[in-house]
Amino acid sequence: MxxxxxxxxxxxxxxxxxxxxxxxxxxxxxxxxxxxxxxxxxxxxxxxxxxxxxxxxxxxxxxxxxxxxxxxxxxxxSVTDEEILIVGADSSTDMTCCPFCGSANIGKRNTPGMAMVILYFLLSALFPIFRSANKCFDCGKIWKFKKIRQ
The missing domain is CATH 3.30.70 (Alpha-Beta Plaits)
Structure with a gap:
């Protein structure tokens, strides 16, 4: 066999x-x-x-x-599992540019959370429960901004 x-x-x-x-x-x-x-x-x-x-x-x-x-x-x-990086941000941080390469060619990347997968399986219904992250289309990095308390 x-x-x-x-x-x-x-x-x-x-x-x-x-x-x-x-x-x-x-x-x-x-x-x-x-x-x-x-x-x-x-x-x-x-x-x-x-x-x-x-x-x-x-x-x-x-x-x-x-x-x-x-x-x-x-x-x-090809799609690969990429690590989402955490970037510290305060009130002076420019969130319209990539913090790694400075490019303005960025967009949002929405991925389903564990709650979304469970709802798909149990209810067979689509609910908009996504976790959002930023992605740079020039360098390929994926990140989230985390506010820094001063």
Whole structure:
């Protein structure tokens, strides 16, 4: 019996089906273990970490190469777990610029908190409970301002 490895994870089941058909057209056998969970309720995919697409371990390298070639995996824009830095701020701090590189090309990054994940799972409802952080699009750093008491 052969072992299976996760080749890609997506948010929506229809994306997993597209990738599955792309890999199977190249002769790589695939498996979607979270298929029925995602069919029951789309919001469960966030709670379980996405819909996993698996290939046989011996086909993993060729599967990743095919996904890069097909544009399903983009190594330059891959999402990684980044550390949120805490930056001290007082009344004179310019919060419209990145404190690390000085760029004004910043934006808000909203991530769901643990309460959001629990609400997704228990109530299958979307509530706007997000934790906000700033992200610089030039240097890639993510931070929060924390007020310093003087």
């Amino acid at each position: 052969s072992k299976w490895s996760v080749v890609h994870t997506v948010t929506f089941l229809q994306d997993a089906y597209m990738i599955k058909s792309y890999l199977e057209s190249a002769g790589i056998e695939t498996l979607i273990p979270d298929e029925f969970t995602a069919q029951v309720n789309n919001f469960y995919t966030t709670a379980i970490g996405g819909v996993r697409l698996m290939v046989r371990t011996e086909d993993l390298e060729s599967g990743v190469a095919l996904l890069k070639e097909g544009g399903y995996i983009n190594p330059e824009n």
